[in-house]
Amino acid sequence: xxxxxxxxxxxxxxxxxxxxxxxxxxxxxxxxxxxxxxxxxxxxxxxxxxxxxxxxxxxxxxxxxxxxxxxxxxxxxxxxxxxxxxxxxxxxxxxxxxxxxxxxxxxxxxxxxxxxxxxxxxxxxxxxxxxxxxxxxxxxxxxxxxxxxxxxxxxxxxxxxxxxxxxxxxxxxxxxxxxxxxxxxxxxxxxxxxxxxxxxxxxxxxxxxxxxxxxxxxxxxxxxxxxxxxxxxxxxxxxxxxxxxxxx
Amino acid sequence: xxxxxxxxxxxxxxxxxxxxxxxxxxxxxxxxxxxxxxxxxxxxxxxxxxxxxxxxxxxxxxxxxxxxxxxxxxxxxxxxxxxxxxxxxxxxxxxxxxxxxxxxxxxxxxxxxxxxxxxxxxxxxxxxxxxxxxxxxxxxxxxxxxxxxxxxxxxxxxxxxxxxxxxxxxxxxxxxxxxxxxxxxxxxxxxxxxxxxxxxxxxxxxxxxxxxxxxxxxxxxxxxxxxxxxxxxxxxxxxxxxxxxxxx
Amino acid sequence: xxxxxxxxxxxxxxxxxxxxxxxxxxxxxxxxxxxxxxxxxxxxxxxxxxxxxxxxxxxxxxxxxxxxxxxxxxxxxxxxxxxxxxxxxxxxxxxxxxxxxxxxxxxxxxxxxxxxxxxxxxxxxxxxxxxxxxxxxxxxxxxxxxxxxxxxxxxxxxxxxxxxxxxxxxxxxxxxxxxxxxxxxxxxxxxxxxxxxxxxxxxxxxxxxxxxxxxxxxxxxxxxxxxxxxxxxxxxxxxxxxxxxxxx
Numbered sequence: 064x065x066x067x068x069x070x071x072x073x074x075x076x077x078x079x080x081x082x083x084x085x086x087x088x089x090x091x092x093x094x095x096x097x098x099x100x101x102x103x104x105x106x107x108x109x110x111x112x113x114x115x116x117x118x119x120x121x122x123x124x125x126x127x128x129x130x131x132x133x134x135x136x137x138x139x140x141x142x143x144x145x146x147x148x149x150x151x152x153x154x155x156x157x158x159x160x161x162x163x164x165x166x167x168x169x170x171x172x173x174x175x176x177x178x179x180x181x182x183x184x185x186x187x188x189x190x191x192x193x194x195x196x197x198x199x200x201x202x203x204x205x206x207x208x209x210x211x212x213x214x215x216x217x218x219x220x221x222x223x224x225x226x227x228x229x230x231x232x233x234x235x236x237x238x239x240x241x242x243x244x245x246x247x248x249x250x251x252x253x254x255x256x257x258x259x260x261x262x263x264x265x266x267x268x269x270x271x272x273x274x275x276x277x278x279x280x281x282x283x284x285x286x287x288x289x290x291x292x293x294x295x296x297x298x299x300x301x302x303x304x305x306x307x308x309x310x311x
Numbered sequence: 312x313x314x315x316x317x318x319x320x321x322x323x324x325x326x327x328x329x330x331x332x333x334x335x336x337x338x339x340x341x342x343x344x345x346x347x348x349x350x351x352x353x354x355x356x357x358x359x360x361x362x363x364x365x366x367x368x369x370x371x372x373x374x375x376x377x378x379x380x381x382x383x384x385x386x387x388x389x390x391x392x393x394x395x396x397x398x399x400x401x402x403x404x405x406x407x408x409x410x411x412x413x414x415x416x417x418x419x420x421x422x423x424x425x426x427x428x429x430x431x432x433x434x435x436x437x438x439x440x441x442x443x444x445x446x447x448x449x450x451x452x453x454x455x456x457x458x459x460x461x462x463x464x465x466x467x468x469x470x471x472x473x474x475x476x477x478x479x480x481x482x483x484x485x486x487x488x489x490x491x492x493x494x495x496x497x498x499x500x501x502x503x504x505x506x507x508x509x510x511x512x513x514x515x516x517x518x519x520x521x522x523x524x525x526x527x528x529x530x531x532x533x534x535x536x537x538x539x540x541x542x543x544x545x546x547x548x549x550x551x552x553x554x555x556x557x558x559x
Numbered sequence: 560x561x562x563x564x565x566x567x568x569x570x571x572x573x574x575x576x577x578x579x580x581x582x583x584x585x586x587x588x589x590x591x592x593x594x595x596x597x598x599x600x601x602x603x604x605x606x607x608x609x610x611x612x613x614x615x616x617x618x619x620x621x622x623x624x625x626x627x628x629x630x631x632x633x634x635x636x637x638x639x640x641x642x643x644x645x646x647x648x649x650x651x652x653x654x655x656x657x658x659x660x661x662x663x664x665x666x667x668x669x670x671x672x673x674x675x676x677x678x679x680x681x682x683x684x685x686x687x688x689x690x691x692x693x694x695x696x697x698x699x700x701x702x703x704x705x706x707x708x709x710x711x712x713x714x715x716x717x718x719x720x721x722x723x724x725x726x727x728x729x730x731x732x733x734x735x736x737x738x739x740x741x742x743x744x745x746x747x748x749x750x751x752x753x754x755x756x757x758x759x760x761x762x763x764x765x766x767x768x769x770x771x772x773x774x775x776x777x778x779x780x781x782x783x784x785x786x787x788x789x790x791x792x793x794x795x796x797x798x799x800x801x802x803x804x805x806x807x
Contacts, residue, residue: 139429143437159427161462161497170494175425175462177671179655179689181635189639189686190437193427214657214671215721217714218465225463225502246666249657254721387677391685407675409710409745418742423673423710438685441675466713473711473750 065307066201068230072097072273072302073119073238074212077105080201086169087133088112088197088209088232091122095239097273099303102127110167113137114211115180115194116144119239125150134166136173140192144182160195170200174222176213178249198226205308208262210234212271215254223263230308231264234271236278252281260292268298268306275301313555314449316478320345320521320550321367321486322460325353328449334417335381336360336445336457336480339370343487345521347551350375358415361385362459363428363442364392367487373398382414384421388440392430408443418448422470424461426497446474453556456510458482460519463502471511478556479512482519484526500529508540516546516554523549561803562697564726568593568769568798569615569734570708573601576697582665583629584608584693584705584728587618591735593769595799598623606663609633610707611676611690612640615735621646630662632669636688640678656691666696670718672709674745694722701804704758706730708767711750719759726804727760730767732774748777756788764794764802771797 069077074089075098085107092098102123108131113124121141125148128135135145136156146152156164158173165171174196181191196211208228222228235255237248248271250258259267267286269279279299286297298306317325322337323346333355340346350371356379361372369389373396376383383393384404394400404412406421413419422444429439444459456476470476483503485496496519498506507515515534517527527547534545546554565573570585571594581603588594598619604627609620617637621644624631631641632652642648652660654669661667670692677687692707704724718724731751733744744767746754755763763782765775775795782793794802 139427139431140437140439143431156492159462159497160425161495161499161502163494164492165494166492175464177656179635181688183635183639187684188435188437189636189684190439191636191686191688192429192439214655215717216671217717221463221465244652244660244662245658246661247657247659249655251657254657387675387679388685388687391679404740407710407745408673409743409747409750410741411743412740413742414740423712436683436685438687440677440687469711469713 064202066205068207068268068306068308070268070270070300070302070304071095071100074114074209074232074234074270075122076209076232078199078201078207082168084109084168086110086112086199086201087127089114089120089122090124090127091119093123095119095122097302102130108133110169111135112171112197112199113141114176114197114209115178116141116182116190117180117212120212128154136164136166136171138180138192138195140180140182140190143190144184147184158195159193172198172226174198175218176211177216178212178214198228205229208232210258212249214249215258219258219261223261228262229265231259231262231267232270233258233267235269235282236272236276238271239273248278252278252285255282256285256289259286259295260289265294266296266298266308268300273302275299312450314453316455316516316554316556318516318518318548318550318552319343319348322362322457322480322482322518323370324457324480326447326449326455328417330416332357332416334358334360334447334449335375337362337368337370338372338375339367341371343367343370345550350378356381358417359383360419360445360447361389362424362444362457363426364389364430364438365428365460368460376402384412384414384419386428386440386443388428388430388438391438392432395432406443407441420446420474422446422474423466424459425464426460426462446476453477456480458506460497462497463506467506467509471509476510477513479507479510479515480518481506481515483517483530484520484524486519487521496526500526500533503530504533504537507534507543508537513542514544514546514556516548521550523547560698562701564703564764564802564804566764566766566796566798566800567591567596570610570705570728570730570766571618572705572728574695574697574703578664580605580664582606582608582695582697583623585610585616585618586620586623587615589619591615591618593798598626604629606665607631608667608693608695609637610672610692610705611674612637612678612686613676616708624650632660632662632667634676634688634691636676636678636686639686640680643680654691655689668694668722670694671714672707673712674708674710694724701725704728706754708745710745711754715754715757719757724758725761727755727758727763728766729754729763731765731778732768732772734767735769744774748774748781751778752781752785755782755791756785761790762792762794762804764796769798771795
């Protein structure tokens with residue numbers, strides 16, 4: 064029984080479970096200079112998850128959904144946008160915090176994210192709604208949390224207690240916005256380390272970066288020195304790399 | 312001194328206080344197959360509350376507001392929609408978390424709900440905003456909390472401490488979305504039971520269902536076996552039934 | 560080393576640091592009957608912060624940004640509106656909870672606000688998004704928190720622990736909405752006093768009023784009698800008055 068997580072840079076992952084079901088999360092590929100994989104390289108997509116309406120998360124979700132006739136789990140604002148992109152409405156499973164849906168044999172729980180989700184369309188339309196994190200249940204005992212760019216909040220403890228994610232994909236960096244007025248992403252390395260601790264993770268994979276930067280390095284050092292959490296390990300994936308759980 | 316709560320299925324209630332003032336909450340009636348009462352059956356409406364923009368909550372609010380020239384307390388997104396439906400702007404009392412308004416002699420406090428609120432209109436317009444719960448003060452000492460489809464969050468404890476609702480209307484089920492990819496509503500029965508406990512309720516009425524399902528049954532069993540909260544009672548109302556407080 | 564905070568009524572402030580850099584927050588001036596200062600009276604503006612899209616907060620931000628070619632830190636919904644008002648997109652620094660940006664030499668951290676942010680434009684467009692509070696770092700050791708009309712929430716404790724604001728501008732009143740169905744603003748005086756305590760402030764300045772009302776008076780009395788927080792002082796500023804930190 065093995066779940067594989069392949070990182071594409073920023074917040075994009077392909078998760079493959081034991082049965083070979085492939086789930087894409089926040090598939091920002093073609094315009095993502097960090098990603099070694101482009102949409103043309105994908106051979107099988109069974110389910111797409113979009114955490115929020117932002118170019119570096121929504122990414123190529125519409126294009127991929129159409130090509131593979133794959134279902135998409137997303138919020139109501141992303142839904143309206145994807146229909147405009149030509150995705151069949153029947154393929155869209157709208158979700159919101161607290162709701163668990165099962166699609167393509169994969170259970171996905173939407174959980175709160177403290178961030179934004181909005182799109183200004185070329186035709187003047189403006190959509191927004193609650194952003195989300197996800198807990199993805201890929202194989203028995205495997206519970207993968209994706210933070211969806213959330214800022215730190217105390218109810219991550221509640222999520223940890225109720226849902227016990229064991230692998231966490233946590234935003235720690237600026238993502239594609241370096242060389243800008245921004246000094247931090249939505250979580251500083253210290254806040255991201257608190258998030259990993261409060262969630263009670265076994266493995267934390269830092270995300271929202273293209274190339275490893277000082278934020279990612281500071282985060283790894285914080286986790287590696289967190290003596291209060293002996294079970295917690297940081298795993299650094301560079302874009303293109305794969306983490307296999309359980310570790311072999 | 313008596314407050315009566317009549318349940319119409321899903322999240323719709325008619326609350327009548329001692330003076331005979333009638334408050335409708337989330338009046339989804341005509342298209343709600345569970346409701347034995349339709350808009351034509353209503354004889355008096357003094358105030359309408361809408362927790363969020365969703366077809367099964369907004370329901371017939373516009374139609375009823377126009378027919379009875381009744382005021383509506385709602386969020387800014389619902390306001391814009393209701394004006395489009397032809398409701399007089401002067402009848403709309405916009406509210407947001409923390410604010411208490413008094414309309415038709417009834418005090419209503421808006422409290423946080425962790426959910427969504429959005430509408431895609433036929434003309435392409437898209438509205439969204441913060442969804443809300445309400446605490447409705449109908450008679451002296453009667454404080455009724457309506458969750459507005461919220462997911463569980465820890466600040467329900469804070470709401471309980473600050474505002475001491477004694478009757479809670481808590482979403483525990485899938486509502487009108489059975490036969491779908493959804494496995495849970497916004498709260499599982501266990502989460503809904505935690506919500507009732509954290510709010511410090513005396514009575515909890517499960518809502519967001521049409522016919523009693525396994526989620527509702529599991530919730531009732533959890534509450535009935537919660538030995539830590541001897542003051543807390545679950546009251547099952549089927550659509551059309553009335554709960555009278557205080558119990559006689 | 561001196562930071563000066565000049566209050567303009569409602570939630571509007573001009574903050575000037577030791578270097579003379581001038582930051583406007585929520586500059587509602589021309590239509591704000593409480594403000595003794597109008598946009599024509601401003602001589603220098605280096606940075607504008609807007610907490611949320613509401614007429615009494617967005618105020619004259621667009622007009623002032625254009626006149627002074629000043630950058631604006633705001634949410635994505637306010638950004639779209641300001642572009643429509645004619646502000647140069649390059650001057651707009653979009654932010655969200657958790658993110659720290661440095662503009663005009665001033666660091667500004669966006670933090671959660673539990674409120675709304677939305678605009679119905681004359682052309683039918685509707686924008687909404689997450690509202691925000693700000694922590695503004697004006698001089699070494701000076702950390703000014705602006706609540707942005709937030710309701711009370713427990714994570715104000717977390718904000719206090721992580722970011723240690725020493726001056727807090729906290730909404731305690733109804734603002735421009737007296738003579739209305741509203742009995743409270745987003746925080747009652749008691750809730751605002753809890754907010755000041757949880758944030759661990761040294762100075763709390765009540766805001767969101769034009770003339771001192773019973774809510775403001777009740778708040779001052781609560782703070783002055785809060786024996787558990789000997790370091791916490793309430794400072795009442797009437798519109799036009801200045802608070803200098805450190806006190807002389």
